[in-house]
Amino acid sequence: MDEAARARLADWLTAAAGAPVEIASMALLSGGAVQQNWAMDVSRGGAPERWVLRTDNAAVLAVSLPRTAEFALLRAAFGAGVTVPEPLFCCDAREVTGAPFFVMRRAEGVARGHVLVRQAAASGGDPALAAALGRELAAIHSIRPPRDDLAMLAPPPDDPARDFVVKQRAALDAAGTPRPVLEWGLRHLERGSPPPGDVVLNHNDFRTGNYMVHEGRVTAVLDWEFAAWGDPHADLGWLCAPCWRFGGAHEAGGIGPRSALYEAYEAASGRRVDPGRVHWWELAATIRWAVIAADQAERHLSGRENNLELALTGHIVPELEMDVLRMTGALDA
């Protein structure tokens, strides 16, 4: 971001905040193919504050909805008591910095999955953190349709389980690579799909690695770009799926026992956890991640993006398929 853009940004923020905003420093935190996160130290009306500015890369200028959608989701989550960085301002115009952006407060903590799982394992598991994750999910799931502020989300599915199977098959067909093990898993899901129940807001990527922890407490739930209406057990299954335990022994995200997660979730949400449904969504999570991983490798293989990380992501698929075979009982057939 050049000097002129920074000056325009400070002016825009001053107008949005209704108080003079001066930018003391800006540093790029992480640059992905799609998004950029900037750490900003500012003063607002003379008082220092720490913010994050999240924006799209210039390359994907055409998509302006995702940033505004993410901002709306953060606002809804913040309002529901989810631990998220407080969303402050959103700008859907490109004239200020070159791309739409939003600004939120900056949370402190560690997000890296391997680090958090290693820390939890060192004390034989961290039931308190697992319980805290259950309370975060309960708060997210207190957001229910219809919501005018979340009108950009696809309408709630009538039957989330069947909808999942249909969509994953469509994704496999579109990708064009035959994957009989994933078909095996999807057919297993289809035979045992649970009937429709409550429909709530799902974060849809709520797993270790996507929340921040500081001194044993959750300080931020991150990465809301996959949020959608669905079965509340889907988020529990995604968190508990073997592929998101980072090698840890503890079933709730590699962090702590499932019981701590479930009990805290039930106490905070007033909703009973159906362990069978969670297991259904755990297998679904494994398949969904495999389909995404295969798609990322395809981005590399197609020549669109020559990228080693994408290429290696494809090599995660076999271990996910092994999980699918284990979870469907194929190893004992």
Add this chain to the structure above:
Amino acid sequence: MLERPDAAGLLETARDVLLRELLPHLPESKRFEARMVANAMAIARRGMAADAAPALARLRALLDAPHAEPDALLNLLAAEIRSGERDPGTPGHAAAAKALVELTRLRCSISNPRALGGSR
């Protein structure tokens, strides 16, 4: 006939140099990429050593398609599974499970052998 060390041997040695001699001198910000390169080299080396013939032979026998190419076999099996022809209770269920397990073990032995740990 061909000069030694062979491709797999060279990859192994080069990977050793990367991990032992180069990685410690790289700045923290580049170590993730260096580890990815090492991982890619390990996958490539294991891929060279892998023998797909037994898993393919089992698939051909399962599907009664003795001359089919790998992609055709996978397409056929995927379609049968989706349509329910390999469901539990069907005569071909256990044989399909065994073929899938063998194929997946082979794929894991290349991509991530650690995944074979808990699968007997």
